[in-house]
Amino acid sequence: MTTDESYIERIGNSRRRRFTKHLLLCLASIVMLYPLLWLVSSSLKPTGIVFKDLSLWPAEWDLSNYAGGWTALQFPFDLYLVNSVVIVVLSILGNLLSCSLAAYAFARLNFRGRKLFFALTLGTMMLPGHVLLVPQYIVFAKLGWLNTYYPLIVPNFLATSAFYIFLMVQFIRSLPRELDEAARIDGAGTFRIFWSVILPLCKPAFATTAIFTFISTWNEFFSPLLYLTEQELYTVPLALRQFIDSEGQSQWGQMFAMSFVSLAPVIGFFIAGQKYLVKGIATTGLK
Amino acid sequence: MTLAPVEDLAVSGAPVSPRKAAKPPQDRSGYLFILPWFLGMAFTIIPFFASLYLAFTDYNLLNVPNWIGLENFAEMFSDDTWWQSVKVTFVYTFVSVPLSLAAALGVAMLLNRGVRGLPVYRAIFYLPSLLGGSVALVLLWRYIFGLNGIVNAFLGFFGVEKIGWTSDPDYALTTLIILHIWTFGSPMVIFLAGLKQIPAMYYEAAAIDGATKWQQFRKITLPLLSPIIFFNLIQSLISSFQTFTQGFIFSGGKGGPANSTMFYNLYLYKQGFEQFHMGYASAMAWMLLIIIAAFTGLNFLMAKRWVHYDN
Numbered sequence: 001m002t003t004d005e006s007y008i009e010r011i012g013n014s015r016r017r018r019f020t021k022h023l024l025l026c027l028a029s030i031v032m033l034y035p036l037l038w039l040v041s042s043s044l045k046p047t048g049i050v051f052k053d054l055s056l057w058p059a060e061w062d063l064s065n066y067a068g069g070w071t072a073l074q075f076p077f078d079l080y081l082v083n084s085v086v087i088v089v090l091s092i093l094g095n096l097l098s099c100s101l102a103a104y105a106f107a108r109l110n111f112r113g114r115k116l117f118f119a120l121t122l123g124t125m126m127l128p129g130h131v132l133l134v135p136q137y138i139v140f141a142k143l144g145w146l147n148t149y150y151p152l153i154v155p156n157f158l159a160t161s162a163f164y165i166f167l168m169v170q171f172i173r174s175l176p177r178e179l180d181e182a183a184r185i186d187g188a189g190t191f192r193i194f195w196s197v198i199l200p201l202c203k204p205a206f207a208t209t210a211i212f213t214f215i216s217t218w219n220e221f222f223s224p225l226l227y228l229t230e231q232e233l234y235t236v237p238l239a240l241r242q243f244i245d246s247e248g249q250s251q252w253g254q255m256f257a258m259s260f261v262s263l264a265p266v267i268g269f270f271i272a273g274q275k276y277l278v279k280g281i282a283t284t285g286l287k
Numbered sequence: 288m289t290l291a292p293v294e295d296l297a298v299s300g301a302p303v304s305p306r307k308a309a310k311p312p313q314d315r316s317g318y319l320f321i322l323p324w325f326l327g328m329a330f331t332i333i334p335f336f337a338s339l340y341l342a343f344t345d346y347n348l349l350n351v352p353n354w355i356g357l358e359n360f361a362e363m364f365s366d367d368t369w370w371q372s373v374k375v376t377f378v379y380t381f382v383s384v385p386l387s388l389a390a391a392l393g394v395a396m397l398l399n400r401g402v403r404g405l406p407v408y409r410a411i412f413y414l415p416s417l418l419g420g421s422v423a424l425v426l427l428w429r430y431i432f433g434l435n436g437i438v439n440a441f442l443g444f445f446g447v448e449k450i451g452w453t454s455d456p457d458y459a460l461t462t463l464i465i466l467h468i469w470t471f472g473s474p475m476v477i478f479l480a481g482l483k484q485i486p487a488m489y490y491e492a493a494a495i496d497g498a499t500k501w502q503q504f505r506k507i508t509l510p511l512l513s514p515i516i517f518f519n520l521i522q523s524l525i526s527s528f529q530t531f532t533q534g535f536i537f538s539g540g541k542g543g544p545a546n547s548t549m550f551y552n553l554y555l556y557k558q559g560f561e562q563f564h565m566g567y568a569s570a571m572a573w574m575l576l577i578i579i580a581a582f583t584g585l586n587f588l589m590a591k592r593w594v595h596y597d598n
Contacts, residue, residue: 158327
């Protein structure tokens with residue numbers, strides 16, 4: 001079936017195909033990355049030439065956008081960064097704690113209503129958040145929680161994110177039951193098994209949850225917009241938005257600089273946690 | 288009711304009654320573990336019904352809600368801006384979801400088999416989807432597509448006249464659709480994982496039988512990947528219907544130019560939290576829920592024809 005000639009031809013074909021494939025992928029990569037690289041390079045160019053100079057490598061380096069942008073808004077940018085960090089850290093903590101408790105119960109324990117409760121959890125994944133918006137806002141307002149971080153943090157301690165529960169349930173189900181049983185024979189109670197056996201093994205699921213919570217909370221715009229009106233409490237996305245209102249040609253560079261400051265932690269986390277992120281997102285689609 | 292399999296009894300040896308073996312012991316401590324979840328659920332279910340009630344009232348945050356029956360819904364149908372927001376959201380969804388899924392599948396297939404540097408490519412394609420919904424990225428988009436932005440400059444090389452990507456009502460939504468398509472990375476990662484599960488020998492066997500690449504795609508890839516395509520489709524539809532930040536930031540919170548980026552949820556926000564028409568906003572939210580449920584249900588119905596499961 002394979003004469004020498006057709007063999008050589010096939011090798012040539014596959015080489016050519018591989019070359020076209022890489023060419024296509026490289027072109028696509030440029031399209032994907034160009035806007036982000038342009039953002040970084042524009043933040044380093046003197047504002048006057050941002051739109052005149054399309055090259056990615058600044059001819060003239062200018063760090064003044066960062067210094068200027070840092071103080072361009074009512075409060076210095078580090079205040080907004082700290083605000084965001086506080087909310088993000090507490091949200092991660094809340095999600096890890098409450099979702100792992102629920103996930104362990106759903107995956108391992110036997111109690112009346114478990115299946116129904118779990119189905120209910122999955123059902124909420126489909127529910128558009130805006131349906132709950134108005135009553136939740138009213139409750140938070142009545143509790144006097146407007147202009148506090150409670151509305152942004154407390155729900156995370158109440159396992160309201162079905163996605164993370166689902167992720168952890170899938171993970172805990174994949175752990176061998178013999179481990180639990182062995183611990184139980186050694187006299188460990190349910191909580192002890194959860195704390196000393198299951199939790200330490202859940203690190204990959206925890207890492208995925210932490211990174212996803214970080215990125216989504218860090219980027220979250222809607223809830224802070226709703227619940228925070230005092231500038232002092234603003235998170236990074238709300239602060240960035242201020243640059244639209246104070247729009248003027250002179251501030252583009254500063255806006256790009258602060259935009260990059262806001263994206264940098266996400267990009268950093270992404271590079272550090274890529275393995276977990278990819279695994280986490282892939283499993284949600286497959287199981 | 289059900290008897291335990293005989294082997295189980297034989298192995299355990301101990302005189303376990305069949306009934307007990309069939310039903311593992313109840314573990315009440317489970318309720319303790321889901322206590323936070325329970326509170327959270329209350330915080331979902333009660334607002335769920337409260338918003339259903341408010342949808343039939345004229346609540347404005349100050350007065351006691353008055354029952355006005357279907358008036359909010361009737362008002363919606365005669366509200367031009369509401370129709371506009373439905374149109375914007377539908378156009379946005381039905382153009383960008385298929386295109387971004389097609390891009391995701393295409394790139395996933397390019398990356399699937401033996402590409403050197405896969406982790407690097409995957410990272411590059413995935414990164415934008417993590418940033419796409421952020422304020423910084425939408426701001427960036429506004430400037431890239433601005434009148435003097437790089438897109439117009441690039442098109443200028445080919446002699447295309449400047450386009451008002453952000454200021455012309457005919458183009459503003461297109462610009463946001465391009466932003467959406469650009470963030471195809473997260474469905475792509477899911478496709479990639481799904482493609483990896485298809486055994487290579489299926490393709491080898493098909494190739495020996497003389498199937499073309501297109502036939503292999505039609506007869507092997509598509510059917511075996513269909514549950515994952517379905518998952519991505521549902522996810523993308525639901526999230527696309529709920530777009531908010533893109534419209535808000537792009538138009539400075541106004542949904543302009545000429546309401547061309549007035550997304551459904553942006554209009555809902557303006558009605559509820561700028562005008563304090565809380566009843567109307569609740570009714571709008573329920574209408575969206577109905578729309579999403581209808582499309583999801585329709586998809587599940589159609590799925591019977593094209594989604595194949597192994598078992």
